[in-house]
Amino acid sequence: QSALTQPRSVSGSPGQSVTISCTGTSSDVGGYNYVSWYQQHPGKAPKLMIYDVSERPSGVPDRFSGSKSGNTASLTISGLQAEDEADYYCCSYAASYTYVVFGGGTKLTVL
């Protein structure tokens, strides 16, 4: 069982927006602003899309945005495109004992 809880799947039509949630505890997501999000296409390595809760690395489209409220972080993808169809994982710093925890992953389907 993953430390961070994500929905197994989400879907949306091209041009729409979708939001993927990532729920943890006050010991990880809620306690630190070190939440990151990764996009993974089949057979490929994960790609960093968001870090520090809401920061985008260079080259990531501004259609991707991140936020956090309490123990839940969210990734929002606006203006969905076919190439956004992938698995998405959240990750959080968890300090002391656990240090780094991933979510179980969410499969995004673009209808």
Place this chain on the structure above:
Amino acid sequence: QLQLQESGPGLVKPSETLSLTCTVSGGSISSSSFYWGWIRQPPGKGLEWIGTIYYSGSTYYNPSLKSRATISVDTSKNQFSLKLTSVTAADTAVYYCARDSSGYGQFDYWGQGTLVTVSS
């Protein structure tokens, strides 16, 4: 452009030790700004953090691995390595090495990954 490349045996027998090396090119592993990590992904499943090392040798591990994992660094070769002892079929996975840009589990550069199968 920073690149990471995993190398090591693709097949390991049960109860033996899995050994992988990550070679970093296009940047120095000794940079004080970065940490280096191992992450794995069993077939059809999600990502699992294994551990992280700083160039000085400081290490942090996933407690679920119960001390089976050891990560080391060789700054002279610009490499860091993973050893996982007493492997079972449950350790079959694609193993990725990655750079942690912050030391807080935010991995900005990844290797392509290498599949390690545990089987007799």
